[in-house]
Amino acid sequence: MSNRFYFSGSDSGSDADDNDASLPFPKPLERSAFLAPDFDAAAFLSSLSNRFQTLEDLQTELRELSQTLNTELVDLVNDNYQDFLSLGSTLYGGEEKIEDIRLGLLGFERDVKAVKDKVDTRRNEVAELLRQKKALRQETSIGQALLEIAERLDLLEERLDISTPSATQPTTKVKGQPQDGVGEKWSNGWIEEPTNDVDEEFNSDELDGIPSKLKRRTEEFLILKHLARKHSPQHPFLLAQEGRIRRIQELLLTDLELAIKQETEVKNKQQLIQLRGAIEE
Numbered sequence: 001m002s003n004r005f006y007f008s009g010s011d012s013g014s015d016a017d018d019n020d021a022s023l024p025f026p027k028p029l030e031r032s033a034f035l036a037p038d039f040d041a042a043a044f045l046s047s048l049s050n051r052f053q054t055l056e057d058l059q060t061e062l063r064e065l066s067q068t069l070n071t072e073l074v075d076l077v078n079d080n081y082q083d084f085l086s087l088g089s090t091l092y093g094g095e096e097k098i099e100d101i102r103l104g105l106l107g108f109e110r111d112v113k114a115v116k117d118k119v120d121t122r123r124n125e126v127a128e129l130l131r132q133k134k135a136l137r138q139e140t141s142i143g144q145a146l147l148e149i150a151e152r153l154d155l156l157e158e159r160l161d162i163s164t165p166s167a168t169q170p171t172t173k174v175k176g177q178p179q180d181g182v183g184e185k186w187s188n189g190w191i192e193e194p195t196n197d198v199d200e201e202f203n204s205d206e207l208d209g210i211p212s213k214l215k216r217r218t219e220e221f222l223i224l225k226h227l228a229r230k231h232s233p234q235h236p237f238l239l240a241q242e243g244r245i246r247r248i249q250e251l252l253l254t255d256l257e258l259a260i261k262q263e264t265e266v267k268n269k270q271q272l273i274q275l276r277g278a279i280e281e
Contacts, residue, residue, distance in 0.1 A: 026051040
């Protein structure tokens with residue numbers, strides 16, 4: 001391989017021979033340059049621009065390097081021929097082992113799939129139970145809210161002296177009228193006596209221009225309406241309580257109308273009118 005070249009342009013051959021010693025000679029290509037994992041041929045050739053070497057010389061050097069590597073590979077195989085033969089005999093019968101491993105992997109895959117199916121089933125069951133738990137919590141919350149509405153209704157009816165019809169409560173009859181199928185007559189104790197609680201409310205002390213008892217009753221009724229609006233108006237419980245709520249509303253409106261007529265101060269009368277509007281909504 002020619003590892004050096006000469007610059008032309010000198011007329012004297014002796015001068016060229018004298019200058020050979022001063023010309024740069026390229027170093028042999030290093031094998032490590034070809035072992036890089038990101039080896040790129042174009043980048044490698046571009047890095048040889050300062051070797052002062054023609055492409056023909058570079059091609060010749062690469063061919064010689066390839067032949068050297070092939071020779072070394074043949075020598076390596078010849079030197080370790082017995083090891084190569086023993087390697088082949090060692091691999092004999094590997095098909096059975098590979099098949100055993102394959103069958104084992106298939107069994108393991110089936111087991112993993114079975115476990116995965118069980119996990120998916122349990123996850124679905126837990127998700128369904130959580131959904132039911134959430135629904136029960138919502139129903140419990142609604143039940144507690146409706147129970148609060150019922151308690152406030154009972155309290156308002158009690159404070160306003162409104163009687164709630166009951167299946168076990170005897171009906172008030174006129175004195176002297178016989179009971180069905182029995183000759184016994186009704187006593188005076190069975191007849192309801194009128195009360196004057198409403199008049200007493202208007203005779204009570206006033207708070208901010210509104211009778212205190214009337215103000216408390218109206219505030220309790222407004223709270224009751226606010227709680228009822230949190231639920232659907234078509235809820236069976238609320239539909240069943242419409243009559244009771246209407247009776248309380250009518251009684252409060254009657255009391256407010258009477259209070260408005262009796263009030264002389266304009267400011268207090270305006271407050272009563274605003275309160276009446278809130279009750280009528």
